[in-house]
Amino acid sequence: MDLSWIDVTDMRVVGGILAVLAAVYLILDAYVSRTRDGWIGFWLEFRWILIVFIVLPLSRGLSAYWRLRDFVYDTFLAKPHLHSSRVAEIQRRVKAFRAAGGPKAAGGRLLCTSRPQWLRTTLRQMDYQTSKNAIPIPLFDILELDTEALTVRVEPSVTMGRLSRFLIARGYCLQVVPELDELTVGGLINGYGVETSSHKYGLVADTATAYEVVLSSGEVVTATPDNEYADLFHAVPWSYGALGFLVCATLRVRKAEKYVKLSYYPTRTTEETTTLFDGLTVSDSPPNFVEGLMYNKNEGVVMSGDFAPESEALAHPDQINDITIWHKTYFGEHVQNILNDFKKAGSLTAASSFAVGVTKPAVVEYIPTVAYFHRHVKGIFWEMKLILPFGHHAWFRYLFGWSLPASIPLIKATQPPSLTKFYQDRHIAQDGLVPLEKLPQGIEFFHKNFECYPLWLCPHKLCFTSPQGMLRPSKEAVARGLVKPGKWEQYVDIGCYYSPGPILRGEEYDCVQARKNYEQFLIENSGYQALYAITEMTRDQWATMFDTELYDKCRTKYDAVGWFMDAYDKVCRPKGEAAKKRS
Structure with a gap:
């Protein structure tokens, strides 16, 4: 039974709903911006009406739609042999891009996925996708659970919500299970994924045993820690798709109780x-x-x-x-x-x-x-208190609690450009990774720089690997003999997701400068910034914070330069001379 049309249709249905909502909000944005207080005042005062009567009901409908889609997909389409044909189509499109003249024919645009903005966790606005350079990656399948090897093989667009339900129903779970339902395996590996078991197992990428990657040539390779592509295996995490298209990952699982x-x-x-x-x-x-x-x-x-x-x-x-x-x-x-x-x-x-x-x-x-x-998930940590100020009150929970959680894609779809800019200027969403021994200094700095509470604290291992990827244990710990090659250092993620105290009190506050201060603090304290967030670093700062030696070598070795966007160009908002792109 051929139901492969679902891969395209589900995106068209959801995308159509969001397109209508976006059009309505753009019209409102243009109209209300002419009023005395502008759109921001209107939105902040009355956004709850749109959330309660539009976003929440649609969220329930969208949730039901995805669950029905998952049932149909698992029943009729979840066949591992179909994976090869899907990957072959991606290879064909990459080769066609090269044959058509590559970036020159695409107006200078380099290869990227066609995953739409509203489905991404990132807070940045992307302007590099076009029909000429964006490749569809319709890979939503859980391919195989190996209960002897304790691994699960999955395609990159599988979400955490779906994967955790699938595994726990069978008595297993991932070694590291990031929070939000909409987070995908591909995003957590190419980017950043941490959770409360990370002090034992590391980040999500540290639990992987193999990656399948489509290179710029259209060739697909399987990278493991001990095969000929071991360098690629260790370079993929934090590379943000700058080395190739991740089309499959094998992750370790463990037994789980109820x-x-x-x-x-x-x-x-x-x-x-x-x-x-x-x-x-x-x-x-x-x-x-x-x-x-x-x-x-x-x-x-x-x-x-x-x-x-x-x-x-x-x-x-x-x-x-x-x-x-x-x-x-x-x-x-x-x-x-x-x-x-x-x-x-x-x-x-x-x-x-x-x-x-x-x-x-x-x-x-x-x-x-x-x-x-x-x-x-229900509170999107504590962001829902800003989005729906009375959502945690007892009367609302008992009358409308059934409609939660709100869909993050729908929240993003109903956020017009003026409000997006407002959040960039008056809101903080950052995760900073610092050595555990520097946690007191980290909390003190976050208080002085952001005064933004609650703070989320999540410890995690940061491991030596061979070869070493983008993250490595701190030089201070190595110099003092606290961490030896082959071992690890305990770090802690300090997560900050709210409006800073000065803004809540109506005081002047410069979010851009605060983010720059925070990035410099991380550099000076052997820390790392989670790059899903708004990043103000210059290219030199980025190269200082991260160990890019292996990444740069793999960019050259696997012919990614000139075909895939550099990670820095994807994640940072540089100014002036630093804005020159490294192809």
Whole structure:
């Protein structure tokens, strides 16, 4: 039964809905911008009407559509042998691009995917896609789960929501499961993917065992850590498609139980937070999951979790918390309520006695595994408090909670250019990776530079590889003998997603300069910036922050130069001389 038309039709249906919405908003944008307060004042005051009555109902419809599509796809199209024919079509298009004259015939444009802006997580606006240089990559399939090798082979457009549901239903999960449902395997490998198990397994790309890549010649190669393409294997992560089209990845999986037993530890100083993080992540037997939320410069909650069998959870029914139930509040709000209750009871621990194995958790809960993996989806971490200010209130949750979560693509589709610029100027969405020992300095800097809360803290391994990719353990740790070749260093992701304090108070604030300050702080402290976000670095700063030696060699060796866009040109917003593109 030939249902291959679904690959194209699903994009046309969803794209058509979004095109109509975009047209309406562009008309409104042009009209309201002429009013006294302009579109921004109108949008900020009345956006909730559009979210409640348009975005949320459409989100439910879109969710149902994708689930139906996945059912049809898995039932009729999820055949591994079809993968080869899909990849062959991509190869044909790449070769046709070359035969037609390449970038010269495409107005100087280099090869890229045709994935539309509204489906991407990035906050940047892209202007490099045209019908002449953008190649469709309709690869949505879960190809094979190997329960003996403990790996899953997937195509790059498979989303985290779909993949986690598929695996957990069979008793497995990825070693690292990033939060948001719409994140794709390809984006998490070519870009950046971290989660609360990263202190054990590293980033998403660190859990890969093989990549299939279509090169600029149209040839498809399989890269593994120990074959002739080992250099390509280690260069693909963080390359943002600058080496070729990723068409398949093999990722490690592990056994999963139906519940996660989660312990909450309120803290009152950054020293307590760092002590607990250090004790949890570098122990001989670390927990499966570690996460922290800071609600101001000093106070926060550190969480540690492990898988728990269903029998154990059912033996503690009063501690089971399915946070995805429609009337439950956002997870970030739930954690803050635990902190506030603990403070009211006067139970915050003293720093002198704070240590792993000594301090008892304030609360212990059993959360269904799928719900835990996607616990921040409903609130989009805490961004929904800006988008829908009363969305976490009890009356809204009980009346309209069934309509959540809102679709991120639909939110982006209903955001006109003027509001996009507003968010770039008055909003921060950044993830900074710093060595764990520098977490106190990182929190202090984020407070002074952004004053943006909550902060998300997620520890992760940063490993030596051979050859070394874009990220490497800090030179200071290596020089002091703390990290040796073949080993790893514990880093922590500090995530900041909200409007800065000065803006919320109506004060003057320069977001562009704040981002530049933050990037310089990362460079000076052996840190790294997650490049899905708005990036202000110059090319020299980018080359200083990241280890580009292997990346540059592979760009030349695999003939990517002049055919695929350089990663810097895709992710950064350089000015002046730095804006000259490196082909």
